[in-house]
Amino acid sequence: MNIELIQALEDIEKDKGIPKKMLLDAIEAALKSAYKRDFGAAGNVEVEIDESSGEVSVYSKKIIVEDVSNPEQEISLEEAQEKNPNYSMGDQVEIEVTPGNFGRIAAQTAKQVVIQRIREAERDIIFEEFANREGDILTGIVQREHKNNIIIDLGKTEAILIPTEQMQSEYYNPGDRIKVYVVEVSQTSKGPNILVSRTHPGLLKRLFELEVPEIHDGVVEIKSVSRESGHRSKIAVYSTQKDVDPVGSCVGPNGSRVRAIVDELSGEKVDIVQWSEDIEKFIANSLSPAEVVKVEANEEANVAKVIVPDYQLSLAIGKEGQNARLAAKLTGWKIDIKSESQLDS
Missing domain, CATH: 2.40.50.140 (Nucleic acid-binding proteins)
Structure with missing residues (x-):
């Protein structure tokens, strides 16, 4: 342990952002444990590293007593005054007990501590970066x-x-x-x-934010998303400017924007529908590509009865009820779909 250690710690502080004082404190604590382990010392041992020279010293703290019963923690007045005549009863004395071969132990311990702290710091940096x-x-x-x-x-x-x-x-x-x-x-x-x-609805939302500049700029808003990953999804969009078509913006020129998203999701079909404050209109839009004749919304029960042409019934419901299920998730309403002939019967 010498000036090279101090220089190394200063370099680490600059390169890694780990304070030198923090590393020195950690090395001192580790050396204290190593000394107690290897030399069987009591808990009154302290290790100090000179911040200028890098020299390591071990001190044993003892209390001056009249009758010494525990030599590891106590010292007589006579023995203490040999070191400093100004000592008196009850004073605490620091006696250097640095072993001759402690430099080797200190160097090994310091290396282990520094490596461990660098790893911990790097993990913390990565965590903070990705936590955001x-x-x-x-x-x-x-x-x-x-x-x-x-x-x-x-x-x-x-x-x-x-x-x-x-x-x-x-x-x-x-x-x-x-x-x-x-x-x-x-x-x-x-x-x-x-x-x-890869299945989270948030993935679809973020993909549209990346692909559609109008969403990124806040002109087009994504109001809700429903998704059955790998099969089909629906996304409801709204424009804050009357002259901007939210659905067209998401589809893109010749369908380029939505096609890029479909390709990223391995062919998952995506229905883009226009959101509306009028819940009956929104529910009708949510069942796209099916045509809707009429929607009757019961706001108290949060249930909507939807009437579709006979030839559109299977399309409105979808394979295994998928279209109706996604529409219900998109709007947050329970949707009961009937054909015109079912309504008449």
Whole structure:
């Protein structure tokens, strides 16, 4: 332990942002534990590192007593006054007890402590960086599969795509570049644990925000999203400016914008519908691409009766009820769909 250690700690402070004082305190605490372990000392030992020279000293603190019964913690007045004649009964005396070979132990311990603290600091930096990305989209590279989980390389760290967050229609091959939605970031002893999703409705919302400039600029707003990942989704949009078509903005020239999103979601169909303050109009729009004759909304029961032409009934309900189910999620209303002939009978 010498001036080279101090210089190294100063370099770490500049490069990694870890305060030198924090590292010195950690090294002193570790050396104190090492001394007690290797030399069987009591709890009254202190370790000090000279911040200028890097020299390490070990001191044993003892109380001056008349009759010494515990030599590790007590010292007689006569012995204390040999060191300093000004000592008196009850004073605390610091006696240097630095072992001859303690420099080697100190150097090894300091190296271990510094490496550990650097790792902890790097983990903290990564955690803080990604903790601010919850609810956002990240692009990563599929790394490997582990116990049905897909491990995704994000550059500085890895993310986990658990089975319930994987799209059943997708295969994740090593080297594939994919976009994922950050569900949760938590800190663990091994570093940040980043849980991501390919099924979350937020992924669809964020993809539209990335792809559609009008959404990014606040001209078009996403009011709600409903999604059955890998199959079909619906998104309700609204324009804050009368001369801007929200649906057309999301579709893009020749369908380019929505097509890019569909491609990213491995062919998942996306219905873009116009949101309206008029709940009956919004419910009718939500059942797109089906045509609606009439909507009767019961606001007290939050139930809407929807009438469609006979030839549109199966389209309105959708395969296995999917279209009606997504419309209900999108609007937050229970939707009862009837054909015109069913209404007459």
